Amino acid sequence: xxxxxxxxxxxxxxxxxxxxxxxxxxxxxxxxxxxxxxxxxxxxxxxxxxxxxxxxxxxxxxxxxxxxxxxxxxxxxxxxxxxxxxxxx
Numbered sequence: 001x002x003x004x005x006x007x008x009x010x011x012x013x014x015x016x017x018x019x020x021x022x023x024x025x026x027x028x029x030x031x032x033x034x035x036x037x038x039x040x041x042x043x044x045x046x047x048x049x050x051x052x053x054x055x056x057x058x059x060x061x062x063x064x065x066x067x068x069x070x071x072x073x074x075x076x077x078x079x080x081x082x083x084x085x086x087x088x089x
Contacts, residue, residue: 020058024050031085040085049085056081 027050
């Protein structure tokens with residue numbers, strides 16, 4: 001039984017880790033597309049911004065889920081990030 005549990009936990013951990021990595025890649029691709037059409041600064045490092053955006057969203061989501069912050073208070077929290085990426089090119 002312990003062996004089955006160990007394998008199950010190992011597989012669960014792998015699947016859990018793959019999700020954010022996949023999202024980072026998808027975000028980076030989208031940010032590079034935005035660079036191509038001039039929507040964001042060409043000097044922006046898409047992969048670094050993807051990591052930042054994902055960490056930001058996970059942090060906010062966790063804060064709301066654990067009741068540390070009400071979602072309403074965080075509604076505009078990402079605005080400076082979006083302005084930096086998309087408004088000041």
